[in-house]
Amino acid sequence: MDNIGEILIDEETLIKRVKELGAEITEDYRGKNLILIGILKGAVIFMSDLSKEIKLPLAMDFMAVSSYGASTHSSGVVRILKDLDAEIEGKDVLIVEDIVDTGLTLHYLQSNLLSRKPNSLKICCCLDKPSRRKVPVDIDYVGFEIPDEYVVGYGLDYNERYRNLPYISILNPDIYKK
């Protein structure tokens, strides 16, 4: 764990905030046809915790889009690697994302999913790094705003590692700023 620096958000704080978000979403989606769309792989842990706090019938689906790969800088190119299993026409779609950074991924996903004619489309992210935004994105539910640091844990990886940490930590910059 030498590559892991300061803990930015501890487990207890994460759990508390996820409960609050779940309660808010429960109120907002009562009587609606809710489908959670998780963006693989980073959103998996957040989405599974969040879904348990939404006290409503719901469906889940997943999409995978191209990400940073082994680099910590966005290429700006978004590609669908795995599409949804089911149609979303007429559904109340809530995109569940791990972190919004430049906004390029969500900007693309929003217009792609809107073209499939959902009844509504909203975004819920665990973390938001507003200082890095390149394109504007309206986020409806934000767990935490964080500074411009590369973070890992709670689903977020560096080279596929650290996703299983139960907290959010800052990656030691020495490992990629060489």
Ligand code: 5GP
């Ligand atoms: P965006 O398109 O908003 O620039 O990037 C979104 C994606 O980049 C996230 O879903 C995530 O996979 C990756 N990403 C952005 N910032 C971080 C970070 O600090 N840590 C990790 N592990 N991934 C990040």
